[in-house]
Amino acid sequence: MMQATLKALSEPNRLRIVDVLIDGPHSVGEIVIELEISQPLVSKHLSILSEAGLVEVHQVAQKRIYTLRAKPFKEMDSWLVSYRRLWGEKFNRLDKLLEEEKNKLEGGTKK
Amino acid sequence: MMQATLKALSEPNRLRIVDVLIDGPHSVGEIVIELEISQPLVSKHLSILSEAGLVEVHQVAQKRIYTLRAKPFKEMDSWLVSYRRLWGEKFNRLDKLLEEEKNKLEGGTKK
């Protein structure tokens, strides 16, 4: 779910991995070269991304080819829908609410 | 930037806070009641959300009213654009690539 996806992407190296994979499937070795971090670290991050459902693996000889899975990104997209009204439109309920709060006070205030 | 936003949202309670704030501005006390977690914890998470630019504060008497800021969500939306082609369309470069990899091998293989 959303929470797991966000957690998985919250780590810089994992975000970079995903960013590499958007250009298509890559082997572990290729990712190591791209990110310039150790192979075990890449493998570990890939396994976390895998458990979170962001990637899937296919084996070809000794190589493991990692690919992005669409689902979690689709979910993020749906999740964001609720937030779309934050922009574009006037979403200035804030001014309104601040006025309300102040009025509540003025009602019971000395001055 | 994207990284900071994802990190901020990767924590369950912070995601819940954001989820409360989408219904409009709320005071700290209101969030405490909604989430049923301690006030200092809510304050701490709010300050993290604030530093990440996800919320802004307005003071009314002793209350601090927190509001969502549109920008980071807008950024997430733009960021997701690159991933939209993952779904809907045929994005099966995987099959193609796996074939390629296998062919590379078969070229230099005994059997």
Next chain:
DNA sequence: CAGTTATATAACTAATAGTTTATATAAAAT
């Protein structure tokens, strides 16, 4: 002014998570 309300902050603890180093495994090549 004394008391109350609302929130922030600091000090600390406990849990989690990232990184490194060394080693295991499995397939391929020689």
Next chain:
DNA sequence: ATTTTATATAAACTATTAGTTATATAACTG
């Protein structure tokens, strides 16, 4: 069969972070 290539995994270490408790601060109330 031995060596090489590609990747995973485990152990140990370090760093980061969530959560708690206690206290400070600032504004309002009576």
